[in-house]
Amino acid sequence: MDRGTRDELLDHLAEAVGSVTATHPTRVAIDGPPAAGKTTLADELAVVLRTQGRDVIRATIDDFLFPRAQRYPRGMYSAESCYFDAHDRNALNRVLLDPLGPGGDLRFQHAVYDHTTDTALSPPVRTATASTVLLFDGVFLMRPELIDRWDLRIFVSTALEKTMDRAVIRERRVSSQVEVERRWRERYIPSQQLYFSTVRPTEHVDFVVHNDEPQEPAWETHTH
Secondary structure, three states, rough: EEEEHHHHHHHHHHHHHHHHOOOOEEEEEEOOOOOOOOHHHHHHHHHHHOOOOOOEEEEEHHEEOOOOOOOOOOOOOOOOOOOHOOEEEHHHHHHOOOOOOOOOEEOOOOEEEOOOEEEEEOOEEEOOOOOOOOOOOOOOOOOOOOHHHEEEEEEOOOHHHHHHHHHHHHHOOOOOHHHHHHHHHHHHHHHHHHHHHHHHHHHHHHHEOOOOOOOOOOOEEEEO
């Protein structure tokens, strides 16, 4: 276990990205529970890599949700629905991960859905280069349908109770504390427990970042 400053963590992860040898773009997964700090870490890492001259694509699982009418077949508070029904993994592979992978044509779209308006998206197709880095944050990224698509795997770990506290603060403008806590206790936390019991994601990643104290992170490097 290593400990250090936020900048030391980011430098360490940027070095790991730079050490990936591939003839196609480097696809980086930043996995972890909701409100663990995945998006912040990905955004900060993007700044470091761009400063180093790398072309970076930032994308998120939130832009690959199914429309609201489709993603709650087992109910709003169902953990199984959160895990099995929420995300369009086929579209994610088809328009983003596979085009950037071995044998891909480098022509990609970074999103298929706008969760703020609950509408389908079809952004312009862009073309990556072999030196491009994809930083992709989201939940459940080590599940079987996705795990082979990543060239570097990072898991942002935070105590699940702490994620709920963060979510109450983050969502206070749009949801009441009671509503957020119910969603966390009945849907999000159990869906993470389901994920951990079936996939054991931290056993498959290259780095686990312990993010309970974001400015004083600790991290583990795994070799496979």
